Amino acid sequence: MNMSRMQKYRRIEQAAPGELERLREQVSRCPWRQTFHIQPSTGLLNDPNGFAYYQGEYHLFYQWFPLGTEHGMKYWYHMKSADLAHWQDVGIGIEPGGPYDSHGAYSGSAIEKDHKLYLMYTGNTRDADWIRNPYQCIAVMDEHGRIVKEEKPVISSVPEGYTEHFRDPKVWAEAGQYYCVIGAQRSNLTGCVLLYRSPDLKEWELLGEMVTRLSHFGYMWECPDYFELADQGVLIFSPQGIEPEGEHFRNIYQSGYLTGKPLNLDTRVFEHGEFQELDRGFDFYAPQTMAAPDGRRLLVAWMGLPEIGYPTDGSGWAHCLTLPRELSLREGKLIQKPARELSKLRKEMTRAHHSLHDETRRLDGFSGASYEMICEFSAYDAEQFGIEFRAGAHEKTVLKYDRLRKKVILDRSLSGQTVGEEYGLTRECTVDAPALKFQLFVDTSSVEIFINDGEEVFTSRIFPDKLSTEIRFFASGGSAELDAVVWKY
Missing domain, CATH: 2.115.10.20 (Glycosyl hydrolase domain; family 43)
Incomplete structure (x- = not known):
């Protein structure tokens, strides 16, 4: 040998x-x-x-x-x-x-x-x-x-x-x-x-x-x-x-x-x-x-x-x-x-509602490196809307919905240290629904995303800097109603 x-x-x-x-x-x-x-x-x-x-x-x-x-x-x-x-x-x-x-x-x-x-x-x-x-x-x-x-x-x-x-x-x-x-x-x-x-x-x-x-x-x-x-x-x-x-x-x-x-x-x-x-x-x-x-x-x-x-x-x-x-x-x-x-892992909870109009916004109490978050987007006419998480000055992982293409897209091109670049930096699937519910389980170096109560799931490792803890919500090309809740883990 x-x-x-x-x-x-x-x-x-x-x-x-x-x-x-x-x-x-x-x-x-x-x-x-x-x-x-x-x-x-x-x-x-x-x-x-x-x-x-x-x-x-x-x-x-x-x-x-x-x-x-x-x-x-x-x-x-x-x-x-x-x-x-x-x-x-x-x-x-x-x-x-x-x-x-x-x-x-x-x-x-x-x-x-x-x-x-x-x-x-x-x-x-x-x-x-x-x-x-x-x-x-x-x-x-x-x-x-x-x-x-x-x-x-x-x-x-x-x-x-x-x-x-x-x-x-x-x-x-x-x-x-x-x-x-x-x-x-x-x-x-x-x-x-x-x-x-x-x-x-x-x-x-x-x-x-x-x-x-x-x-x-x-x-x-x-x-x-x-x-x-x-x-x-x-x-x-x-x-x-x-x-x-x-x-x-x-x-x-x-x-x-x-x-x-x-x-x-x-x-x-x-x-x-x-x-x-x-x-x-x-x-x-x-x-x-x-x-x-x-x-x-x-x-x-x-x-x-x-x-x-x-x-x-x-x-x-x-x-x-x-x-x-x-x-x-x-x-x-x-x-x-x-x-x-x-749900037994849930600790401190924060809720928020916001009307997004062609903007990217941070909400009080929404940040961290280890949490569960549920975001519901409704009454939308925006071309794209979604979440930037584990975000910092130069990093972010992006989960978004493209209304025109009816696609949910996960983008880890700016998530930090890269993995498997030869197989692409985005993943997507078709979802056609009047409202979008994103449930995220974010850990130090991973995310598991359940779309519309498990109709689709995205599981991925991410390797951001420990200081990249921001959560940002966005809508572009129109508006969307956002209801969000986060539990610290």
């Missing part, structure tokens, strides 16, 4: 003396540490894993490489919460390094069985010629939080006709059986999802491919997630290799979904509509859902993307998770709202 690979595929106990302490000190000096998002103590965070409700608490794991900001030796790191708003750091959940996860415990999911939480994940291994051999593995968490890996993988080989890109099992129970979908790549280098069935989570039978209309749609489908909502089937996945198309598919990799009739488990046929993107922003990938005890379908995603450098890399850490969202279906479209429990 060459030196760069040796550095990337080290476990924590292989760190040099004092290395972790130096890394923590480096991270502590970073001006872009988040205040209410899940983020790594050091190193790199990516996919959310094992999102589940067990023993009266929500459990959420994430992919973690502790010793750098590249995609190296992956652990599962464990967080838990009683309310989806306040998270407790539990520590390492799954440690790699065994014969079937020698080069990382890759993504997977969780399900309760016999009063224990079963974690099904992809074990990543490399042989002497650096050829990948994936295994689908099981670890079991008991009611005391102890996690033990099963000795043998439960799926030990890649099916014939598929490449070594075979990972990310998402498991569920139905009609007395367990099923899982696994992301795969066919030998002809196109992406798909494979469907498996098990009576006990240990003996798995390959049923075959999930049959969709997307036979040539990217070269790999990562992080598949099948569930049913309002008597409809939903398949979420992250296809790689999709070309940009107008305002769609602008990021390096996409995350989206299909909706249709429930999956026929006998024929594996999924009758569905068009592929739709889940998020319109710059930084959103590898989402995972779970069913809450009250029946809600909740989603969390990685607020980041592979193969792109981020400004925090130089400070020894990278990425965070999105806030939890509640999913519902409306005419074949997934509606995403912030989990209602997030």
Whole structure:
């Protein structure tokens, strides 16, 4: 193994003396540490894993490489919460390094069985010629939080006709059986999802491919997630290799979904509509859902993307998770709202009303680097109107509505340190409505924006100066009525 690979595929106990302490000190000096998002103590965070409700608490794991900001030796790191708003750091959940996860415990999911939480994940291994051999593995968490890996993988080989890109099992129970979908790549280098069935989570039978209309749609489908909502089937996945198309598919990799009739488990046929993107922003990938005890379908995603450098890399850490969202279906479209429990984060509140007439205006009490804000624009004839936030003398992130084009636009061209410039500095989507409601969750280095109660969502990292804390409201080419409320976090 060459030196760069040796550095990337080290476990924590292989760190040099004092290395972790130096890394923590480096991270502590970073001006872009988040205040209410899940983020790594050091190193790199990516996919959310094992999102589940067990023993009266929500459990959420994430992919973690502790010793750098590249995609190296992956652990599962464990967080838990009683309310989806306040998270407790539990520590390492799954440690790699065994014969079937020698080069990382890759993504997977969780399900309760016999009063224990079963974690099904992809074990990543490399042989002497650096050829990948994936295994689908099981670890079991008991009611005391102890996690033990099963000795043998439960799926030990890649099916014939598929490449070594075979990972990310998402498991569920139905009609007395367990099923899982696994992301795969066919030998002809196109992406798909494979469907498996098990009576006990240990003996798995390959049923075959999930049959969709997307036979040539990217070269790999990562992080598949099948569930049913309002008597409809939903398949979420992250296809790689999709070309940009107008305002769609602008990021390096996409995350989206299909909706249709429930999956026929006998024929594996999924009758569905068009592929739709889940998020319109710059930084959103590898989402995972779970069913809450009250029946809600909740989603969390990685607020980041592979193969792109981020400004925090130089400070020894990278990425965070999105806030939890509640999913519902409306005419074949997934509606995403912030989990209602997030209101527990609200502190001091300020309200304002203003009639904007060809102006940019600051309002008393509206500023900060960490807050939730709801702005409603109505009775508008302005050509454009919106918000400048995390703004300063030379910086601003702009969220606006272009009435003539009927587009909501997020512009981070002046947001501070840049990210992924080669993929563009603006994102937009079409919204045609008599009023516009923008709900923003702004943290030190991110924003999550819900348009008209979750009809569209923009998720993005931003890296402004710590002094850029102004909020400005504007209308140009006419007027708009503004009602706004902000809660400090």
